[in-house]
Amino acid sequence: MNYQDIIRWLKCPPGPEVYPLRDRADQIRQQYVGDAVHLRGLVELSNICSRNCLYCGIRRDNQAITRYRLTADEVLDCARKAVDFGFGTLVLQGGEDPGLSKDFIGELISLIKSETNLAVTLSLGERKVDEWAAWREAGADRYLLRFETSNSQLFNYIHPPRDGHAPCDRISMLKTLQSLGYETGSGVMIGIPGQTYEDLARDIELFGELSLDMIGVGPFIPHPQTPLGAGQVSDAGIDQVPGSVEMGLRVLALARIVCPGANIPSTTAFATLDRQAGREMGLCWGANVVMPNLTPLQYRKLYEIYPSKAASTETAEESRDAAFRQIEHLGRTPGSGRGDSPHHLQQTTTSKRKEG
DSSP states (O other): OOHHHHHHHHHSOSSGGGHHHHHHHHHHHHHHTOSEEEEEEEEEEEOOOSOOOSSOTTOTTOTTSOOOBOOHHHHHHHHHHHHHHTOSEEEEEEOOOTTSOHHHHHHHHHHHHHHOOOEEEEEOOSOOHHHHHHHHHHTOOEEEOOOBOSOHHHHHHHSOOOTTOOOOOHHHHHHHHHHTTOEEEEEEEESOTTOBHHHHHHHHHHHHHHTOSEEEEEEOOOOTTSTTTTTOOOOTTSOBOOOOHHHHHHHHHHHHHHSTTSBOBOOHHHHHHOTTTHHHHHHHTTOOEEOOBOSOHHHHTTOOSSTTOTTTTOOHHHHHHHHHHHHHHTTOEEOOSOOOOHHHHHHHHHHHHHHO
8 A cells, every 4th residue: 555545545534435444454454363352461550751741641740640650569460360361461551760670670571471471562662772672681572662653843842852862763763672573563643733644644654664563553632731631732734633533443444454464452542532432443443452451440540641541440350351342242252372463473484484
């Protein structure tokens, strides 16, 4: 699919005219990754963050939230629960918290690996190469670092660098993660104030160019206690992309077509904007992963990157049961095992053959 095709689908009028995109993405999903829906147990490690992103509720300058960081024992309890639930992966997500140090995360990964057969996915933001290397050595399998938008000017505006630091190049970082052997994921927000259709089409092209193993996309939902949530932006004169479920589904479908063997979740943002059907619709437009939340309930509401986040009041068991019901309703089956990306497995096999 070329750039002009992507633009055409992004700008296609809503309704029946866009259904062929959904059907094509669903067929490709079935062909390349099958009908299984893989479940990842999500653990939100910490809402402490050194960054001051203009849209995120856990930004450094938000004084209205109570900060927390899970202990190793609390995380291990979540890992055991993931095993009991039959999940194949534990996702450790958090703000850019200095307390989530190289040693702490490395030891945590080692403990999880010593007790379970779970794959470990990390989503801990921009880090030093030696940290990524140490965590990979400790047994981490995957790393998710969303580039959010390929428009560098827009990215640097909504995602200011740490004080005294130059802006980081997340595209270069993703390539570093790939070189370290991580199953590597990225993604974007849809409907960032100032984002054009041309920006978004370039984002989707970049998924393919980066040869991603995992892709996470979702509508932009700013937190009210942030500059963007308070409306401090001017996007006059541009062809603004809407931050809607409908546009998010189109991007999800296009991501599946561009990267057919990637693992693609139906993200919480879809479920937040459409409580009844958001997650199920994502699974119909090309997604093959859902991420039930295992974070202890007393911390769940505190990890409020955007308001009214879905599943923030559910127990781990309720989150699991809701996911199973949605999968069953669609006539799909829960995945078994680690659920590694078919694309990553193929790349690894090809690389070993060349080495041999």
